[in-house]
Structures are given as structure tokens and as C-alpha cells.
Amino acid sequence: MTLAIAVASDHAGFELKQTLKQELEKRGITARDFGTTGMESCDYPDFAHAVGRAVADGAVQLAVLVCGTGVGMSIAANRNAFVRAVVCSEPLSARMARQHNDANVLCLGARVVGVGTAIDIVDAFLTARFEGGRHAARVAKINAN
Structure with a gap:
């Protein structure tokens, strides 16, 4: 099965x-694009909520x-009870968020990190x-509330 992730x-x-x-x-991962489609000003919660529903x-x-x-x-993505979204600006936090917190949504700041x-x-x-x-017990406690 090919991995499909939302973006x-x-x-x-956008860029x-x-x-x-x-x-x-390039890595053979299907990226399902939930928007936006351009550089025009838009509201991030619309896209975060759509992705949260897809994860849920x-x-x-x-x-x-x-x-x-x-x-x-x-913040917007985490409003969905089935989402464990994390903001990361370096790889260690991203890896640990998956390993220890079962994070399922990665959030990045385009004004914070470079492309590489x-x-x-x-x-x-x-x-x-x-x-x-x-x-697992800790994640269960997160999900219980």
C-alpha cells in the first residue's frame, strides 16, 4: 500500500x-493537497480543519x-480530537513527536525554516x-480528554 498523506x-x-x-x-508518497491553491490571502483554519477531518x-x-x-x-488542527499536531523547526522534535506522542500532523513555519x-x-x-x-498509556490519556 502506498502511503498517502495530506498536505x-x-x-x-504555499510555496x-x-x-x-x-x-x-519523488519518494513515491501520494500527497493529497487540501489547498490553498495560490498566494492570495486566505484563512489557515479552513485548511487545518479539512485536514483534521481527513485524519479523523x-x-x-x-x-x-x-x-x-x-x-x-x-492550534486549529488540534481542535479535532483525533489529531495530535506538532510544530517542529528541527528533525529531532519531529522524530520524537512520532515515537513518543504518536503525532499524526506535522506543522511547519515557512517563515521559520528553510526548504532544506x-x-x-x-x-x-x-x-x-x-x-x-x-x-501508549500517555497517548491514551491525551485521547481520553
Whole structure:
């Protein structure tokens, strides 16, 4: 089965999202684009909520959201009870978020990280796996509230 992940951005993250989408497709990963489609000003919650629903419904397992800082996208995405969105600006946090927190949405700031670093962060996020064990009980507590 080919991995399919959701990607979305607002206007501030559009160019980085497009670059990341191309990088994912080079790796044989299907990138389902939830918008935006250009540089015109738009509202990030619209895209974060659409992606959150796709994660909750099981249409995608993972997602990458991009806005100016990643913060707005993460706040909006985390409104969905099935989303565990994290903002990362370096690969270690992305890897640990997957391994220990079973994070399923990565948020990036296009004004915070460069393209090369963003690609490294996405790679760390996508290649890491949830370790379970003692972490599973903690994630269950997150999901219980």
C-alpha cells in the first residue's frame, strides 16, 4: 500500500507546501493537497480543519500543514480530537513527536525554516514510528480528554 498523506497551507506557506509536495511525490508518497491553491490571502483554519477531518476519518494517516510559523495551523488542527499536531523547526522534535506522542500532523513555519531543513523535518516525521509501550498509556490519556 502506498502511503498517502495530506498536505495543506495558507498563503504564507504555499510555496513551501508546493516544494514539499514535489519532494514527497519523488519518494513515491501520494500527497493529497487540501489547498490553498495560490498566494492570495486566505484563512489557515479552513485548511487545518479539512485536514483534521481527513485524519479523523482515516482518509489519510498523516499530514503536513504549513503556515507562516506553523503555530496557527497546529492550534486549529488540534481542535479535532483525533489529531495530535506538532510544530517542529528541527528533525529531532519531529522524530520524537512520532515515537513518543504518536503525532499524526506535522506543522511547519515557512517563515521559520528553510526548504532544506523543512525537507529534513518531514523525512524525520515520516520515517519515525510510534514506539508504544509506556508511551501508549500517555497517548491514551491525551485521547481520553
